[in-house]
Amino acid sequence: MENKRKMKKTVRYIPAKTNLSDPINTGTKKLRVAAYCRVSTKEEEQLNSYEVQRKYYTEKINNEPEWELVGIFADKGITGTSVKKRDKFLQMIRMCKRNKIDLILTKSISRFARNTVDCLHYVRLLKELNVDVFFEEQGLHSIQNGSEFYITIYGSIAQSESENISANVRWGKEQSARKGNVSFHxxxxxxxxxxxxxxxxxxxxxxxxxxxxxxxxxxxxxxxxxxxxxxxxxxxxxxxxxxxxxxxxxxxxxxxxxxxxxxxxxxxxxxxxxxxxxxxxxxxxxxxxxxxxxxxxxxxxxxxxxxxxxxRSGKQKVKRVGTKTENGKYSSKYALTELLICGESGTPYRRCTWNIRGKQKIVWRCINRLDFGKKYCKNSPSMEESSLQNAIMNAIVKMAKQNADVLEVLKINIGMGIGTSNCGERNRLNLQIEIEKIESEFNSILCQITDDIQDRETNEMKLEKLIAQKRKLEKQLEECQEHEEKQERTNSRLEEISNTLSRLQYQPIEFNDQIVRQILEKVVVESKQRIRIVFVGGYEVIQEV
Missing domain, CATH: 3.90.1750.20 (Putative Large Serine Recombinase; Chain B, Domain 2)
Structure with missing residues (x-):
């Protein structure tokens, strides 16, 4: 067997085309360079900074013979914590995807993005596109080995700064609100x-x-x-x-x-x-x-x-045929849509148009009877609109002639609804004074707290007691204010009703939806010949139709 000659291995070194410690070098071809700058607000001082940045990068790139200026991308008055509203930034990224940019210059990582996730996402994306980002303050190229580690650290610091600024702004607004400072737009x-x-x-x-x-x-x-x-x-x-x-x-x-x-x-x-x-x-x-x-x-x-x-939002819910929900809907067209109720089922009435031998007739019918026949409402009558309206107005005019007596009854009924209260201007003022005294005592105890454990426990018990007293007084004050406001609304409503009834005493009037809404709470259909009219405040009269 012939001996094989032993082969000697040779290794030839091929240098990298790009020095990763420097920006991407395209050889004889000029480097296509862009710059990104951003200012945080639209204030004049910041806008000046924005113009300075544009001028700086334009001169810097044009002064480099091997660089070619692609564009200066700048966002004004846009947040750095999100790129969604930074139009120029996104335009720059699109140009990178179309292989129009080799190198991006930016002042710092915080100018590029204050959101660590966004910063890393776009740095990695650009790296895959063979686009380098140079952060001047950090002296860092994004395509350098280990650059991502430093970008993460600096990006986290930038994000933390944004979070601290946000917290400070929120604290400032909180203190301003405590002082009752109101801003108007x-x-x-x-x-x-x-x-x-x-x-x-x-x-x-x-x-x-x-x-x-x-x-x-x-x-x-x-x-x-x-x-x-x-x-x-x-x-x-x-x-x-x-x-x-x-x-x-x-x-x-x-x-x-x-x-x-x-x-x-x-x-x-x-x-x-x-x-x-x-x-x-x-x-x-x-x-x-x-x-x-x-x-x-x-x-x-x-x-x-x-x-x-x-x-209106809490109107009675009625399931109607052909509907999926039972939501009630307010109607401003006819007052009786809101007020007319079936005495048997408690269901609202609906306005209908009947065609009888070529003639139209307007009637009101119980919704349950209309949609489900006699299943839920066996005896509710259909009411002719003209007769119904005449009966209601006759009752209202009759009550107008007894204006003083009606108002007295309404005052009694509404007063029972409001309930009794010890609230008055003097009592409300006393409550406010007591609350201020408790706050003063509370602050005094806070200043006296020492490191002594026994004294501290005693003072803490006093503070807890004062807090409980203050909460009780504040609740009483709130109830007092609510009662006064309700009483004021009642007086206003009674005055309005009085004025309406006074006008009706001396002049006959046709059915008026606005007047009916003002002074009636509901109209209950007892039978074909009789309705029960309930005035605001609960005063009731029976009226023949």
Whole structure:
């Protein structure tokens, strides 16, 4: 067997084409370079910084003979914790994906992104595209070996800074709210403007629109009807748009600022990364500032509107044929849709049109009887609209002639509904004084706390006792204020009823939906010939049809 000659191995060194310790080198071809810069706010000082950065990078790249300027990508007044709203940043990434950029210059990792996850994601993406990112402050190239470790550390520090800034801002807002400092966004707020002293003042023209909205709502108009009315009148919305939405009307009706108060911290930002805003349902403390600015709507009217909003949203649920839910729906077209009730089943009546021998006849029928026949309601009668309306107006006019007596009965009934209370201006003031005394004593004990364990335990027990006393007094004060507001709303409603009845004493009037809504609570159909009319406050009369 022939011996094989022993082969000698040879190893030839082939140097890398790119020096990873430097930016990517494309050889004779010029390096395509872009720069990214960002400022945090739109304030003048920061905008100057933004222009300085643009000028700096333009000169820096143009002064390098082997570099070719692709573009300066800059975002103004945009958060660094998320890239979603940074349009120029995303445009730069798209150009990298199209192989238009070799190197990106940026001041620091915190300018590139304050979110560690986003920072690493885009650095890795660009690395796969063979695009280098050079962070000047850190002197770091993203394509260097081990660069990701340092980017993670610096990115975490930048994110932590954002979180600290966010926490400081939240603390500052909390302290401002504690002091009752209220900020107004006049641009999208109807009814107020900034006064010469910097405080909100009433805009007379806009205030009339607000009053009109409240008045029409209490007169029975639906949110949709009010929105349609304002749109047809070519009245611009708070945001300056032509078409009103029901959500805007509802927001105006529910906003406590129209009665001169302000609720602070209605919403809050979940975290500095997502920037998601949530409605504050008790997760964060809130502060209610009373009599902060001039009121457009008096407290009694505002309270009645809140009661009416609650009444409409809590309408009786009735399952109807062809519907999946039992949600009640408010109707502003006919007052009796809200008021007419079947005496047998307690179900609302519905307005129907009958065609008899070519002639139309308007009647009201029990919804249960209409949809399910005699299954749930065997004896409810159909009521002719004209006869029903005449009977109701006859009862109202009769009551108008007994104006004083009716009001006295209504006062008694409503007073029973409100209940008795020891609240009065003097008692409310005494409660406030007691609360202030407890707070003063509480702060005094805090200053006296020492390191002695026995003294500390004694003082802690005193503090707990004071806290319990304060909570009890605050609850009494809150109940007192609620009672006073309810009494004020009652007096306002009684005055309105009195004025309505006074007008009806001397002039016959046809059926009027607004008047019926103002003074009637419900109309119960007892039989074909008889209805039971319940006035606001619970006063009842039987009326023949």
């Amino acid at each position: 006049y641009k999208n707020f109807l009814g107020y403007r900034k006064g010469e002293d910097g405080q909100p003042e009433i805009d007379p023209d806009q205030a009339e629109i607000v009053k009109e909205i409240y008045h029409r709502f209490l007169m029975g108009d639906s949110l949709n009807k009010i929105a349609k009315y304002l749109t047809e009148k070519n009245i611009p919305t708070p945001a300056g748009k032509e078409i009103w939405q029901t959500s805007t009307i509802k927001s105006i009706l529910k906003n406590e600022r129209y009665k001169g108060d302000a609720l602070l911290n209605k919403t809050y930002v979940v975290d500095c990364l997502s920037k998601k805003t949530k409605i504050n349902c008790g997760e964060r403390p809130q502060y209610y500032v009373e009599d902060n600015h001039p009121a457009i709507i008096d407290r009694a009217t505002f309270g009645r509107v809140q009661e009416e909003l609650a009444r």
